Amino acid sequence: MDKSARPKSHHSGSNEVHKLGKNxxxxxxxxxxxxxxxxxxxxxxxxxxxxxxxxxxxSGTDFSSEDIYFQLSAIKSRLETxxxxxxxxxCTNDRSSKDxxxxxxxxxxxxxxxxxxxxxxxxxxxxxxxCIHAGNLPLVGLQDVIAILLAGHCYTxxxxxxxxxxxxxxxxxxxxxxxxxxxxxWTQNTADIPVNNYDEVLxxxxxxxxxxVRKTLIEARILDEEIPWLNRTASFSIAYxxxxxxxxxxxxxxxxxxxxxxGKGCRSVGVVVSPLGLNELRIPLExxxxxxxxxxxxxxxxxxxxxxxxxxxxNSSNIKEAKIPLKGVNRSDLTSLTYRKAYNIAxxxxxxxxxxxxxxxxxxxxxxxxxxxRVVYWVHANKEDLVNLVExxxxxxxxxxxxxxxxxxxxxxxxPSFDIESIDSAQRPPLYWKPxxxxxxxxxxxxxx
Amino acid sequence: xxxxxxxxxxxxxSISSQTIEHIKQRIPELYASxxxxxxxxxxxxxxxxxxKLAQIFVFQYILNPVYQKYCTALGWSADDYSRCFEELPPLxxxxxxxxxxxxxxxxLVGDTEISTYLTHLKADAQPLEFxxxxxxxxxRSRHRVLNPTFYDASIRASWQARFGKDNxxxxxxxxxxxxxxxxxxxxxIDRLMEWDHTQESRYLxxxxxxxxxxxxxxxxxxxxxxxxxxxxxxLDLIERHxxxxxxxxxxxxxxxxxxxGMKTFRRSISRVDLFDRLVQGFNxxxxxxxxxxxxxxxxxxAYTSKGLWLKSPDWVKIVVVDPDQPNKVLExxxxxxxxxxxxxxxxxxxxxxxxxxxxxxxxGRFQVLGRWEPTSLRGCNFLMEQDx
Numbered sequence: 001m002d003k004s005a006r007p008k009s010h011h012s013g014s015n016e017v018h019k020l021g022k023n024x025x026x027x028x029x030x031x032x033x034x035x036x037x038x039x040x041x042x043x044x045x046x047x048x049x050x051x052x053x054x055x056x057x058x059s060g061t062d063f064s065s066e067d068i069y070f071q072l073s074a075i076k077s078r079l080e081t082x083x084x085x086x087x088x089x090x091c092t093n094d095r096s097s098k099d100x101x102x103x104x105x106x107x108x109x110x111x112x113x114x115x116x117x118x119x120x121x122x123x124x125x126x127x128x129x130x131c132i133h134a135g136n137l138p139l140v141g142l143q144d145v146i147a148i149l150l151a152g153h154c155y156t157x158x159x160x161x162x163x164x165x166x167x168x169x170x171x172x173x174x175x176x177x178x179x180x181x182x183x184x185x186w187t188q189n190t191a192d193i194p195v196n197n198y199d200e201v202l203x204x205x206x207x208x209x210x211x212x213v214r215k216t217l218i219e220a221r222i223l224d225e226e227i228p229w230l231n232r233t234a235s236f237s238i239a240y241x242x243x244x245x246x247x248x249x250x251x252x253x254x255x256x257x258x259x260x261x262x263g264k265g266c267r268s269v270g271v272v273v274s275p276l277g278l279n280e281l282r283i284p285l286e287x288x289x290x291x292x293x294x295x296x297x298x299x300x301x302x303x304x305x306x307x308x309x310x311x312x313x314x315n316s317s318n319i320k321e322a323k324i325p326l327k328g329v330n331r332s333d334l335t336s337l338t339y340r341k342a343y344n345i346a347x348x349x350x351x352x353x354x355x356x357x358x359x360x361x362x363x364x365x366x367x368x369x370x371x372x373x374r375v376v377y378w379v380h381a382n383k384e385d386l387v388n389l390v391e392x393x394x395x396x397x398x399x400x401x402x403x404x405x406x407x408x409x410x411x412x413x414x415x416p417s418f419d420i421e422s423i424d425s426a427q428r429p430p431l432y433w434k435p436x437x438x439x440x441x442x443x444x445x446x447x448x449x
Numbered sequence: 450x451x452x453x454x455x456x457x458x459x460x461x462x463s464i465s466s467q468t469i470e471h472i473k474q475r476i477p478e479l480y481a482s483x484x485x486x487x488x489x490x491x492x493x494x495x496x497x498x499x500x501k502l503a504q505i506f507v508f509q510y511i512l513n514p515v516y517q518k519y520c521t522a523l524g525w526s527a528d529d530y531s532r533c534f535e536e537l538p539p540l541x542x543x544x545x546x547x548x549x550x551x552x553x554x555x556x557l558v559g560d561t562e563i564s565t566y567l568t569h570l571k572a573d574a575q576p577l578e579f580x581x582x583x584x585x586x587x588x589r590s591r592h593r594v595l596n597p598t599f600y601d602a603s604i605r606a607s608w609q610a611r612f613g614k615d616n617x618x619x620x621x622x623x624x625x626x627x628x629x630x631x632x633x634x635x636x637x638i639d640r641l642m643e644w645d646h647t648q649e650s651r652y653l654x655x656x657x658x659x660x661x662x663x664x665x666x667x668x669x670x671x672x673x674x675x676x677x678x679x680x681x682x683x684l685d686l687i688e689r690h691x692x693x694x695x696x697x698x699x700x701x702x703x704x705x706x707x708x709x710g711m712k713t714f715r716r717s718i719s720r721v722d723l724f725d726r727l728v729q730g731f732n733x734x735x736x737x738x739x740x741x742x743x744x745x746x747x748x749x750x751a752y753t754s755k756g757l758w759l760k761s762p763d764w765v766k767i768v769v770v771d772p773d774q775p776n777k778v779l780e781x782x783x784x785x786x787x788x789x790x791x792x793x794x795x796x797x798x799x800x801x802x803x804x805x806x807x808x809x810x811x812x813g814r815f816q817v818l819g820r821w822e823p824t825s826l827r828g829c830n831f832l833m834e835q836d837x
Contacts, residue, residue, distance in 0.1 A: 336773040342522035346515045346541070347548040366547075366588040 024448055025092040031150050032084040038177045042170055043076045053169040061162060063138050067261050071138040074428040087432035088150060091442050127153045127199040132213055134204040135160025137265045141167055143431060144202050144440060149182050151444040156196055157186040164188055193222050200228055207233040230443060232436040234398035236270030236370045239423055240386055246403035247281055250423055251288040254403060257426035259292055259357065263373035266398035267426050270370030271377045273386045278350045278361040278378045289354035337374065364389065369396050401426050468559050469566055475530065479504040483567050489602045491764040491792035501792050503533035505799050512553035516541055516798050540775050540788045540802035543746045546590035552797045569595040569796060579633035581745040590745045595796035603748045603793035604640050610762045611752040615673055619650040622678035622686060633745045634708060638677055647672060658695050659686060668700045680707040680723055687730030699733040706739045720757060742817060746801060748793040758814035766790040769809045772821060775802050781811045786821055
């Protein structure tokens, strides 16, 4: 986009924006139907390249076959549910968001330096968006790609080296179906990102890597300093567990939330708050964890390419039953957890340890931010205290889940970005879920009125 | 634990099957030093470092319940005296000083309380207790020092090992410490001031610029002066001088000690930048700047000998270990977690794993590169990663 052509007048810009928003709704819905169709076809068509990407990922990444199949199954089922069309509808029908957009335009009239106002005028259809993808889970960057395509923008991606096969496979596939105009380029190497007059950068990853990535891109003159970045850096989620009954009845979903993907990913539970102490739930928790690990012990051999028959049996039904894998555990993890268990014993801390997984009870005053994927903190506290904890963890926290049926029991934190979600959605979120509280499609379309 | 802090036979740390003679045989020199008024054991010159370490390990394994449980869980026992000559005993994370009572306790030996022989373990003894800095919302380290003379001896010997036996006037600038009267740093500064025979040592006003006239007078009179304080306090003082348009120019005879601590934590800065800022702000030579590395959990201190490298005293061994496998000591030049064996910590725990990231050179000197977990808000070494 030619930056000199940016609208100078608020009023003319505002009218233009209104018009653009109206047109956008219809076009976006058409794109959603098409994209949904093409993505489902990637899952179903034997020639799509998906199988090759699965094989490459199993042999060439840290992801286990179970996690890969689980993730593919979760995404496919959400596509089949119609998430993309729903997402567009949600954006266009959301009254509160609409009001916010109008307010934003009002702000713009008085403050041209305001960043949000800048974005509002800057982001049109066919804006150039650069994605810096995280790679801690298979296909974790897909949501950003979908949002950019639905919004009508142009995508350039820095693909994560930890997940180098799936996104390129999908992008190549989509190009064959007419998405070439919007999918411009992708690469694993930062140095190979083309200079393209980007309007926005979407970043997902750790807080620690953010500044160095940004610095590299600016120094390489790939980006201007003033280009806005949307940074998603939350690192863990919290679950509220009201009773022993809830643990027993939802043990599969609960363990999935804790242990799926080796505990990695910001939607994985790092802290559990419960009115029950860990000792009171020791037996059901140990049983649930043992159950997960025992199931996977038998699957361990199937996690390798030496057992291709198992992989060939892949279909939609069996991927839905993918178990939590053991693959990915390294000796170093085991050793550090041995020291951690010894430490817990030394300071008389209550903990449950199964395999190389630990749940440790910490007092609410001092519970730290979780830093180890395989260590979950248990906080013996009531639901009122949960609010304080959420406020304390701030931007590091991604989601809040509840076990049981009565989510309304939990007092909602005043931070509006948090919805209380059911525990079973932890690892199977809708495609329109909001990382760090931001609806990415809505964010990319400030012009929707 | 029983009443008055004494362990009873029913507790897992009772050593009722032992006799005091057994203990004496296993740690003869240490036992003698703890029961007689002689040179502190860590300053004993008749034993080498490893011999002292092994005796202290056995002593702390027997009488420090927290350390005993930690070691037992890692496969160590009180019989591992000889093993200490082959490998480092387990390093207890310093976090334990926040989570538990990491000191030696009175217990029964046979039918007799061991405090009958080791009187500093008596419940009515009056130990010192230090707390790390932090707000009430923060978990703070607690270090009980059962025999304060060990701390005094360590402070003095650490200082003299670096700065010799000359008299030093200490001018301390310690913003933020008034909220923590149990600061080990304040105790240390008090001792250094006591040992100044001129009685010119004092705490500087936090509301005023450095009294340069008085400082110059002390230098003219031939005294050696050390300005002693937390790094960020010095930056505050420099800013005050700039604000009040009072140029700072430090006489070459005056030295500055920065303790790495930050009590007003309102900024983070790399160590290199900090040094540059201090040299520029005080208008002094780099050689006038010194760093002290110490912590609430340690009774000994390390000082820079030149530039950024710290040197520990003879009774302290610094190691840099693999964070995932703290029993694995890394080669010089490799970054890892700093482990400390401080033999002055006789009545608490001498084997500690800090949360600090560091590197060691071939001479055993070390640098602190920052906190391993950047979100941790502990009082000391609050600098972000070193540049480059």
